[in-house]
Amino acid sequence: MDIGEEYAADVTIVDVKGRIDSTSAKTLADKLTSLTEAGRSRLVIDLDQVDYISSAGFRVLLVAARLAEEANGALSLCRLSPEVQKLFELAAFTDLFEIYPSRPKASIS
């Protein structure tokens, strides 16, 4: 799994590629926690290039969303592939997050 980040005003777009599984979930958790603790609690995770998300990954999303909300921010998601969308539906997670079809425009610096 690879993680990148871009900024669109006060929103941080976290770009994840590959598998979010029991092995890689902690890396994603650490990234989301460090962003929130650094004051960047408005997060959008771009899932376009994610193969799948295991239950460990869903746990990370849930915990990170709670942390972001406590910091007056929010965790949202964008660009779910049909396969990842199916996992969100199976886990009944579609109602827990704002899910966007496209990513916010990144700021030009």
Next chain:
Amino acid sequence: MPGSRRKPSGLHVTGAKHGNSVTFRIANCTTEIAKIAEGVNGFGVNHGLSKSVLNAVNLALDEVLNNTINYGYTDNKRHEIMVSLSLEPGELVAEIEDDGIAFDPLAASAPNLLGGLHERELGGIGVHFVRSLMDDIKYVRKGETNRLRLSKRLVTQENPDGHRRRVRG
């Protein structure tokens, strides 16, 4: 109690290929699971399997192996887990064999999927994924061994929905 158990280190994954099947042996250490995912992808590329089939099987194996490694053993000893993949007519079969405590994923209760962001519980989602994504699951406890057989139907141009073909006569 994650993190409190000493895990064996310096372990290796071994694989044996026999035409349409391959067997991997890993130790009960979560870092080994990624090697299985690479093995599944390699097997899939060699046999021209679709990414959706490989993703589903990889996700199911991740859930099963993670569960076995984290909750299946009551000692700190090294245990071997065998994972085999085989290509059978119309399906990809993954079989997992371990000597952990008995656990039948088919008998696990359904997860509670209710509640908002702050109420939601996550127990049972992994098993729920396995049961939902696989087309057939068989579990047997034989002696001190768990044997789990997961089957995923292959999607081909002639069989776009992954349904079993009807055989006449």
